[in-house]
Amino acid sequence: MEEERILESERYQMEQIRELEFEELQVEEVQGLDDSSDDNEANDRGYGGVSASGEFSFNISLASLHTYLGEVEDTHHRLTFLDGGAVLNLPLFYQEGVVLFPEATLPLRVIQPNFIASVERALRQVDAPYTIGVVHVYKDPDNGRIRFSTIGTTAEIRQYRRLEDGSLNVLTRGQQRFRLRRCWIDVEGIPCGEIQIIQEDLPLRTPRDAVGQLAPLRNLGAGGLSQTPSFNSSQAKQFGYDEDDSDAISEESFESELSLTERRLHQSAIVTCYGSSHRGGERSENAALRTSEKFISGRQSCKAGGQKRDSVSRMHEVPRAFWPFWVYRMYDSYCLAQRVADMWKQIVGAPSMDGFVNKPDLLSFYIGSKIPVSESTRQELLEIDGISYRLRREIELLESFDRVRCKNCQTVIGRRSDMLVMSSEGPLGAYVNPGGYVHEIMTLLKANGLALIGSAIKEYSWFPGYAWTIAECATCERQMGWLFTASNKKLKPKLFWGIRSSQVANDMH
Template sequence: MEDDRILARERQQMEEIRELDLEELQVEEVDDLHDSSGDERDLTGRGSSDEYTFNNCLASLHTYLGEVEDTHHRVAFLDGGAILNLPIFYLEGVVLFPEATLPLRVIQPNFVVAVERALTQVDAPYTIGVIRVYRDPDNGRIRFSNIGTTAEIRQYRRLEDGSLNVVTRGQQRFHLRRRWIDVEGAPCGEVQIIQEDIPLRAPRDAFGAVAPFSKPGGHHFSRILPSNNSHAKSNESMDVDNDSEANSDESFESALSLTEREIHQSVVDSYYGSDTMDESTTTTSSDDEKSQSQLQGSQSKDSESTDSLHSCPENNNVDLGSSSKSDMQSCKQKEPDRCWRNTDLKQFRRAPRAFWPHWVYRMYDSYCLAERAADMWKQIVGAPSMDSLVKKPDLLSFYIASKIPVSESTRQELLEIDGISYRLRREIELLQGVDLIQCKTCQTVIAKRSDMLVMSSEGPLGAYVNSNGFVHEIMTFYKANGLALIGLAVSEYSWFPGYAWTITNCATCETHMGWLFTATNKNLKPRLFWGVRSSQVSDGLH
């Protein structure tokens, strides 16, 4: 009987939607609706702080769900690599990140069973798994993502009709190993918790572990020093140092994965591309002498080549500090022994102890990237101080990924990136590249990034659930274009208290794009704003 009632309700809803589709579209541009008087916005398109009277904390509380009871239970984080079974929620159009809030209106009996099981399970109580599902654009078949996020049940309430209102919060990423439906119809899955990497300051580790001047080809200075008896002891000492440096190089490279080693090698080759052997260099008889002759310089004869290798340390691209150009030029005219006797070999040790220059390491330093991403985010969204998140690059990367105004497929891509620095770099690229928000179906420009509006304390993008249990992730904008209004404004079950909502479709292809929210109180500001579904936003960067 319960199933029949739910099916009847769903059929009635579909009939109502069809009737709305048959109605004549009421296309109204934002500029026509918006009262521009007193509309003073800063360069990012946001209104001044004293212009708003809406309390954006209300939206993050999801008050439309009614009273929900706190579970008073906080889940401890699971160890990386842990394998366990969890009830799974498969949600279309939703990508859940750690620390993000996800409200649920649980109506279907099988998902009600899944929540009840999560409340009592032993391995991970009050925990469910959330996986994004999507339709294959080629054949329309449902596809399941392999990476999801565990969600902790923070609040819930059982209603008289047996349904549940639930508020959850993202915890940890996981791999979905396998999935099934149990005997009670509840969706379940075997998941493996992903081990997150620890944000480190790359330069300190890299410079401390890598010996100086070590690069492919191994130019060791001990081998190019003059080998007469007066310097035998010095040469022996230098050989010992170079052996330790070579071992350090090998240990550094052995610790890299195959992909990292290829990237490392390409950058090293590029950085030292100018340090190649001159075509006029004469080939020597032994392998050691061949490697020695690869130092830069102009050598035309065998004897002259040996002398120049001994007498010109500047050919190794080393800054000798106090050695002036005139000293180096006069050095070429002196005997090799006297030249090296006057050279302070300690100056070589003052060169950077790394394969790459310092700026390369900063490109992948989690903390440097976090500062850059936070600065860009503040410029775009106008968020308050993010210093606490900058100190935690992993949480910052998840925060931006969960709020950035891009399509759900792009945010799923961000969820699947393992390295903190790689995720931050991708987010910086997106923040730089995203300008226009376009319809996924027909590419009509709907809004601009500069028109983003923060109507929730959690950011310009958030998840909300309607009375029928459908979860929508929406971006909020100060103004939008090319949208058609469908039907009348409705105040009931509004995600933003004090605002009525009106369904909006793309005026070109009639795809459901979101809602227009209009204030029901004349003292409430902003007077209106738009909510655009992230699932209907184009994947491309514009």
């Protein structure tokens, strides 16, 4: 019965979409944006295009199909990933306002002859077929010259269509980050670059609780380190070890599970804490104990008498880790991924992110491509090496994100609570206009300080069923984006805004 209701709902939505072009455009007054009715609509709305009260009817999967490009042919080609460190030459595509992340979709309307030639070469090249390199370009604030970012992303051509005028409509998908070593224009006028694929780190698993279960100081002989942690059967089962598997809980086995960085930290802690056993220096042992007391149990003050003696005794049972567990968690990719996923769901209200939590690397790229910040900030995220560091930076941005401001005059355009998901790809996505310019826009239910220019236009709408009107900042008259208005009075939301990320200020507070 439930399935029948879902199918009926989908059929209704498709019939509704088909009827859109036959109905008159219902233009809403912009002044109505601040009415209490809109406030109620914003409060009642659910995320992902559907509200709890059923007032949102737009099918968010339509926007991600980029149907405005018309029919496109699938290349039926899926690229195997290139080895990290590989160096090769690729045709390049670059444009202001474009920052491509791995796994993100980038639509292209290729009009310029040199970029048409770039795509055609990618379609027939032997090395990395159907692949172009996408780099972000920006104007140097000092002299106005165009500069290339040093980090870009390979893009696989998934679909394309050649039009009668020779132009191309192309859908690409980001694959791997690369470093741009050099670039040039070849004899055919094709922009090319020598790139090196970046070797990505594996998600960082810090020692976590297992560190605290290793042999304490009192179990170590003066001649060296004990090689077997003091696990009991229940502790072994807790960490997934077989009670009879002595190798699984050995020191060598524990260290083999650590990354190079973790292993160095762990070994450094051992040398620091236990160096006195080899040097026989009482001062080194006391220093190690003081360090342990500061970082492991520094927050627990010692009282006089027996309590103080017990505390000193417990210091000889500190685990073989230099930092306490909560410090390790600060750089544990999986802990950070869970925190980012929770924050994203709280802010955007996206569906469950559980699948991403188990893949911190993909989550860091997903959030980087969808977080509603300026293009320069997203390029900063793309350039961060290390999954944990990228996730930590994204947490900072999500914590500070509250207002959307005009890049030129700092006028507040919208707030975090105004965000709206109108595409299955998230609240921020890339779309291309008929002139071939790619715009990355964030969608808001409400916006302030904007003036509409011209009339509403149905053709080439990025959101099927909505007409678009150019919107400028009322203060500085810079184009901030568009107002999208429903062409069918049954389609909801009745209107929303698309704000260009290239016109958003870096300060998100």
